[in-house]
Amino acid sequence: MGDEATVVPEKPSWLRSLLGWGLLFGGVFAFQSVAAKPFYIPSSSMMPALLKGDRLIVSKYPYGWSYASLSIHGSDVVPGRLFGKLPERGDIVTVARREDGSDLIKRVIGLPGDTVAVSHGVVILNGKPVPRVADGTADIPVDANVPCDEGMLQPFRKTRADGTLVCALPLFRETLPNGASYDVIDLGDTYLPGGYLSPRDDYAPVKVPAGHVFLMGDNRDQSADSRFTLAEGGLGGPVPVESLGGRAEFITHSYTGQGSWLNPLAYLTALRGHRAGTSLRPDHR
Numbered sequence: 016m017g018d019e020a021t022v023v024p025e026k027p028s029w030l031r032s033l034l035g036w037g038l039l040f041g042g043v044f045a046f047q048s049v050a051a052k053p054f055y056i057p058s059s060s061m062m063p064a065l066l067k068g069d070r071l072i073v074s075k076y077p078y079g080w081s082y083a084s085l086s087i088h089g090s091d092v093v094p095g096r097l098f099g100k101l102p103e104r105g106d107i108v109t110v111a112r113r114e115d116g117s118d119l120i121k122r123v124i125g126l127p128g129d130t131v132a133v134s135h136g137v138v139i140l141n142g143k144p145v146p147r148v149a150d151g152t153a154d155i156p157v158d159a160n161v162p163c164d165e166g167m168l169q170p171f172r173k174t175r176a177d178g179t180l181v182c183a184l185p186l187f188r189e190t191l192p193n194g195a196s197y198d199v200i201d202l203g204d205t206y207l208p209g210g211y212l213s214p215r216d217d218y219a220p221v222k223v224p225a226g227h228v229f230l231m232g233d234n235r236d237q238s239a240d241s242r243f244t245l246a247e248g249g250l251g252g253p254v255p256v257e258s259l260g261g262r263a264e265f266i267t268h269s270y271t272g273q274g275s276w277l278n279p280l281a282y283l284t285a286l287r288g289h290r291a292g293t294s295l296r297p298d299h300r
Contacts, residue, residue: 048085050075052261054109054120059161060238061120063153063186063198064107064295065263068160068270068287071295073109073261078102083111083118083260090116092255101126101256102228105195105297107263110230110254114245118260121240122197125229125253133218133242136201136235138189146190152183153200159272167202167236195297202236214242227253263295 056069065071075084078100082093090113102108106123124138125131132139137147152171156179157163163172163182173183185203190196205213215236223229230250232238243249269290274281 048075048080051264052086053267054118054263056120058237060232060234060240061107061122062161062184062200062234062237063155064233065120065266066155066161066269066287066290068158068272069266069290070268070270071266072264074264075261077106077262078108078256078259081257081259083109083258088116090114092257094255094257096257099256102259102262103195104191104193105197107295107297108230109260109263110250111258111260112245112250113254113258114248114251119240119250120263121230121232121238121250123228124191124231124241125223127223127225127227129223129229130220131218131223131229131241132220133214133216135204136216138231139220140192145192147187147199150186150188150198153186153198154181154183156181160270167205171202190300194299196300197233197297199233199235205236218242221252223253226256228256228259229253265295266290266293 051072051074054071054073056065056067056071059067076098079096079098081096081099082088088111090111092113102123104123104126107120108123109118109120111117112119125140130141134144138145154173154175155161155163157172161182163169168182168184171183172180174180184200187199187201188196189199204216215238221229229241229252231240231242239247239249241250241252241254243251245251269287271285271287274285
């Protein structure tokens with residue numbers, strides 16, 4: 016008798032399509048969890064380095080991998096990191112907030128063992144004021160994503176000689192002990208009812224525990240960060256390193272938020288072309 020061929024039933028076309036899409040989405044999920052992921056800036060807490068409407072790339076490998084590296088993760092801190100490494104002072108990082116698992120983006124100020132405080136807006140690191148120098152104003156063009164019309168910002172709206180409306184915010188150049196240098200915005204002291212300084216400007220010393228980092232936004236008066244409790248929408252003090260999802264690398268593109276997204280031309284007319292390719296790594300002196 017001759018060999019008999021075995022006929023393998025062909026999978027239905029819908030099943031082949033389903034498997035193909037499943038592999039595609041699985042590959043994208045794996046890449047964004049292990050290598051790099053796009054990130055959208057929804058707020059002004061990191062101005063002037065990042066504006067609302069910026070799109071950027073966050074690399075996942077610099078600090079090793081943890082639960083926060085996953086594209087989809089919960090709010091519970093899962094101990095342990097694979098190939099874990101501490102960030103450097105001045106790095107811009109994404110962090111999973113313990114309250115709801117939301118991914119925020121902030122700058123690393125304090126490392127394990129550091130004592131961090133704030134006095135009249137000046138960061139005090141290990142008992143010494145972090146040097147900062149007044150550097151004019153951050154003249155950020157006003158648009159739909161940066162309207163500059165909030166109560167705190169409205170006084171800083173300014174029309175330049177060329178007719179451009181900008182948000183002229185007080186700019187300072189801050190330099191951490193490792194030489195990392197970057198710009199911050201500080202609007203001055205903010206007082207609470209009763210005459211007490213806001214935690215934005217006056218924060219009592221706290222020692223960063225082992226395995227934690229202290230994070231702050233560059234827009235010091237509009238950032239819910241390690242200075243604020245979870246109930247206030249902040250990070251609740253120093254955060255576990257397992258909560259770090261990755262390091263911000265560069266801006267890919269940015270949108271003003273103007274125009275209708277139903278109009279394909281708006282994807283071009285609303286671009287902030289000058290921001291594409293901007294590095295998000297701090298300068299080092």
